[in-house]
Amino acid sequence: MHTPILKLFPPPSEERPLEGTYLDPSLREQATARNRPWVIANFITSLDGRIAVAAEPGLPPAIPKDLTNPRDWRLFQEIAIQADLWLISGHYLREHAEGAAQELLQIEREPSWSDLLAWRSSRGLPPRPAIAVLSTRLDFDVTDPLRESGQSPLILTSERAPRGRVEALASQGAEVLMLGDDRIEGSRLLDTLHQRGHSLIYSTAGPRIAHMLLRQGVLDRLYLTIAARMLGGVSFATILEGERLMPPADWSLQSLYFDPHALDGAGQLYACLDRRTAP
Template identity: 40%
Template sequence: MSVQQLFPPGGQSRALHGLYLNNGLHRLAPENEIFIYANYIASLDGRIATLSDDGHEFVVPASIANPRDWRLYQELAAQSDIMLTSARYFRQQAKGCSQDLLSLGREENSTDLIMWRQQQGLQPQPDVLVISASLDIPPEQLRCLNDRQVLIATCTASDGARRAFFERQGYPVLLAGDVRVDGALLRRKLCERGYRSAYMVAGPEVHHTLLAAGALDALFLTTHLGLLGGEAFHTITYGALLQSTQLQLESLYLDQQPDSSQLFARYAIRYAAAGPEMLALNVVE
């Protein structure tokens, strides 16, 4: 069950179990700050989701999802105070199109993560924050998460009656933007609530929301060494980025298996203020 360390160079074989748990992401934020990280699995041609067989929903292709990456996904979840996801995830769940991505320790080989959290002084399950402008969130899906606090982040343009409905149900609503949730405001609201680490597990739109505001600290990216092709797909982000966003490789592991291989990369995200030419380039669609 080992992987080969490629970066930093000179590394040796490392056990898959514990590979990301050792990152200590829940302890990285300076006082009164938060460390926000995202994680994706993509094919070598950059697809994170393709259309389901019935053509109705975008889903993570079964040919790239795999238990070894899933273990690392959960190790990242284990280090979070809160997981950030989208309303669309809950809508997909209500249609039975998405597996449970928010609960730790459901499988026998991940119960150690609940114990690990307890040893670290963390509650058994991370809280959950749902990002939505429409507030079209199936309440019965939120009720499944009755073992932790669920919050909703939305904008002031959202429906006031829906906001009041969710507040009455016990889900605090954070207003973090005018017509869309703004990544920087959201980050501040999370800090104010005392969260120190947040794991973003939504798709390209929420990723863009954080990147555009310079609010994401790190990206974990699994590249599954297969090509998917096709014309309808999602990549890890889209939309203009008003800052020059550079990634710096922090670690890279090769997981070479007889039938399929993958690379596990961790990047730090560095934002540089864009000059006028760069800004002009970025805003042209």
Template identity: 35%
Template structure:
């Protein structure tokens, strides 16, 4: 199994620079929220409770390249607990790529958590190459807020629930305009409901999972949102990497 990736119908495998170019937003100064998920062919978002269990070499390669483009990597607290985050999220080549283009070597990591159910001693904070952000609510528990404020910048993004529209404003004020969201399903449901998704990168893993695994969205009101297919990439193992951008109108 290889990590070769090509455009659908292309004769030659793509280079890292070509793939990165295909996903680059035309103007970095624009605010842009990209969401990245993987699912099985029958719609499961996890294998054994983790999205990483569905990963393929092609998906992992593109996933790493998308992180290079981000000002901030956005993650829901549940995904942090389930998947495990901490330390360097980019490899040496990715950090060098960013520095060559005048970007900080590592994106900021921002965690969305209304209840602040996060361990301040976890590698997410203790091994972070850049001080993380925690996006929470004004009613979050005071003791947890104080503990997390020692290891991160805690920002209020709503009263009783995180408002993702306000969240985007707060990130942009810090110069974090290119947002790469890595889950989870509850956060995606909120982003869809509040109309803050600009792009969905969806990998279809070439497998049937069965069972009762979650979808890539969980919660939030039904909010039909038109999307336009930007491109399709394929891996030699049958992986499909779909890129959709937000349409102007819903038909």
């Protein structure tokens, strides 16, 4: 973990420690200076564009062990720890209930990551970010991931949500908000979170939610780890899942690092990109 990575962009090229690469004090400053929350997301993808692959026919795509690695996971924690609120999906909660999903924030369990707890504490932030679930079906229950932040679970849905599930989640202590008629509206989502004092929003809700946020023009920054490894597979997931974006979404590279020590020496790139907006 202590072997260095190589900064490729912006110049000059130079080595630096992996730790702290994404702990950027200006990130929260930029977010709080805006008149709406800043939304960020991250993914790790193979060289052939897979973020998840089905282990065998008939099974849903899952993040393969050939892709996950502790060096990328460290940077994931650095991104997540800076947020005021995380957006997660009902799909994640269903997988978590089945024991098939990773815990999102593991800094309390990893002594070598104590600097991340200190980073958050030194800025007067609560120990954990708040959590909001984006879902229209609401086919999950209020479980541990929603309680660990110490705040009332927040469920964001649309008027299409089954009324029985709305009542069931409310009876479990969740606050359920309708933010659209047929689908969740990005502008109402951001207004709601802004009114609650959340400036930096981190989406770990997967490719469908990423598509929704991007289509509605509210996804601002993408952290993308590109593993120098191809996976193949017939059934797989990519960064976005949804209809064709018209016009396409363009991005501007902010930073790029190469890590030659990851994945048994295959290496991986760490890219940070901001969404380009129309002039």
